[in-house]
Amino acid sequence: MLRSEDGAHWARVSAPRRLGTTLPLCHLARAHFLFTTIMQTKRCSSCLSGAWGNRSTIGKSCDIAGDFLMFIGHFGIGFGAKSVAPGVSLGSLFLAAQFIDLLWPTLLLLGFERVRIAPGATHVTPLVFEHYPISHSLLAVLFWALLVGGLYYYIRRERIGAAVLGVLVASHWALDAIVHRPDLPIFPGSSLMIGLNLWSSLPLTLVIEVSLFVIGVWLYIRTTTPIDSIGKWGLWGLILFLLVIYAGNLFGSPPPSSTAIAWVGQLQWLLVLWGYWIDKHRSRQT
Numbered sequence: 306m307l308r309s310e311d312g313a314h315w316a317r318v319s320a321p322r323r324l325g326t327t328l329p330l331c332h333l334a335r336a337h338f339l340f341t342t343i344m345q346t347k348r349c350s351s352c353l354s355g356a357w358g359n360r361s362t363i364g365k366s367c368d369i370a371g372d373f374l375m376f377i378g379h380f381g382i383g384f385g386a387k388s389v390a391p392g393v394s395l396g397s398l399f400l401a402a403q404f405i406d407l408l409w410p411t412l413l414l415l416g417f418e419r420v421r422i423a424p425g426a427t428h429v430t431p432l433v434f435e436h437y438p439i440s441h442s443l444l445a446v447l448f449w450a451l452l453v454g455g456l457y458y459y460i461r462r463e464r465i466g467a468a469v470l471g472v473l474v475a476s477h478w479a480l481d482a483i484v485h486r487p488d489l490p491i492f493p494g495s496s497l498m499i500g501l502n503l504w505s506s507l508p509l510t511l512v513i514e515v516s517l518f519v520i521g522v523w524l525y526i527r528t529t530t531p532i533d534s535i536g537k538w539g540l541w542g543l544i545l546f547l548l549v550i551y552a553g554n555l556f557g558s559p560p561p562s563s564t565a566i567a568w569v570g571q572l573q574w575l576l577v578l579w580g581y582w583i584d585k586h587r588s589r590q591t
């Protein structure tokens with residue numbers, strides 16, 4: 306009953322009859338948000354059908370997973386940095402590694418930056434980053450790196466932690482420069498754009514991102530030990546959640562609008578909080 310060749314099954318099955326309406330499924334899904342993201346990623350056959358080019362319309366019910374723009378390589382680097390700066394919470398490491406992607410949704414909503422959705426633009430993401438000088442130009446990122454590292458040093462007086470956080474902020478740009486098309490400006494207003502376009506290959510992207518993630522998680526697990534069940538299962542829950550969302554990014558249908566991306570993108574702050582929460586329930590390996 307869940308299956309149908311045209312993908313309409315999802316709407317028929319999921320739209321509760323008691324509502325007495327034919328609401329498009331994506332609206333219902335938005336109400337259920339993260340939980341629905343996972344369920345859609347698992348159950349919607351059209352989500353699993355292949356490259357961006359042929360997922361254009363039938364997968365409307367799978368939109369949320371695609372809206373949650375998140376690339377796990379950055380989180381992998383955040384996890385791994387714990388081995389260099391064990392005194393810094395995983396939440397702070399995530400905050401730094403994802404800092405410019407955490408700023409970006411707000412800048413989109415404020416109209417300072419722009420993204421366009423073009424299915425097929427790359428093999429990995431349908432997003433065309435048209436203008437993002439404040440969050441993603443090299444010069445701005447160096448400023449953000451100094452700011453994050455400097456603030457941490459001001460608050461904690463801890464040099465290694467501050468340096469690691471600053472490097473993490475900059476590492477985001479470096480990793481983006483490997484995978485993005487040439488769309489990363491050197492400075493706001495610059496016409497020179499950087500990007501090695503690894504996203505032109507889905508297998509290569511997967512190898513790099515998943516490897517970074519696995520190595521990072523391994524380093525984190527090697528550096529810390531759970532002090533209770535939250536420290537253990539909270540971590541595995543986070544790992545699974547990140548992988549499911551990443552799969553939704555890669556194999557879900559394109560997001561409906563840049564505004565949707567921006568709002569769903571704000572949920573990344575919850576991942577930062579999740580990092581702080583887990584880290585409180587784990588201690589350093591001795």
Ligand SMILES: [Zn+2]
Pocket residue numbers: 405406441477481
């Ligand atoms: Zn980015």
